[in-house]
Amino acid sequence: MIQFVISAVLLLSSFSKSECIKVLQGKDAKAIQKQITAIEQSPVSSDRTAYLGALTMKSASLKVTPKDKLEVFKKGKDLLEKAITANKKNTEYRFLRLMIQENAPKILKYSSNINEDATWIKEHYSKCSAEIIQAIKNYAAQSVVLDL
Secondary structure, rough: OOHHHHHHHHHHOOOOOOHHHHHHHHOOHHHHHHHHHHHHHHOOOHHHHHHHHHHHHHHHHHHOHHHHHHHHHHHHHHHHHHHHOOOOHHHHHHHHHHHHHHHOOOHHHOOEEEEEEHHHHHHHHOOOOHHHHHHHHHHOOOOOOOOO
């Protein structure tokens, strides 16, 4: 019975990675906030940290003042980089970082891993889940640096 309750709670509090990736590529403020809320309600994990970081960085563009934008972006960057540091060979997290870095304003100077991540993703994406492989292929179709 306890196992059933734990499984039910985990299922109800999980988030959709493909939905998060879709939201990362869009500009819908409500969708971004909805995904952040869903992730915040999910159990603590490296996936949670990575996706929350990426979406937090994306949400920075929705802030009004440059100070707020920078503060929120840095908060998200810290989360994503923490997840990548703890999981250096995780292709999925590198993909999230590539999407952010490729689209981040130049003034943020957050682009130092673009080529490294693109190369890593090309070499390792086939080992990801089908959901992530499809997201990577979809993104690569419009990416400047990720050609599969």
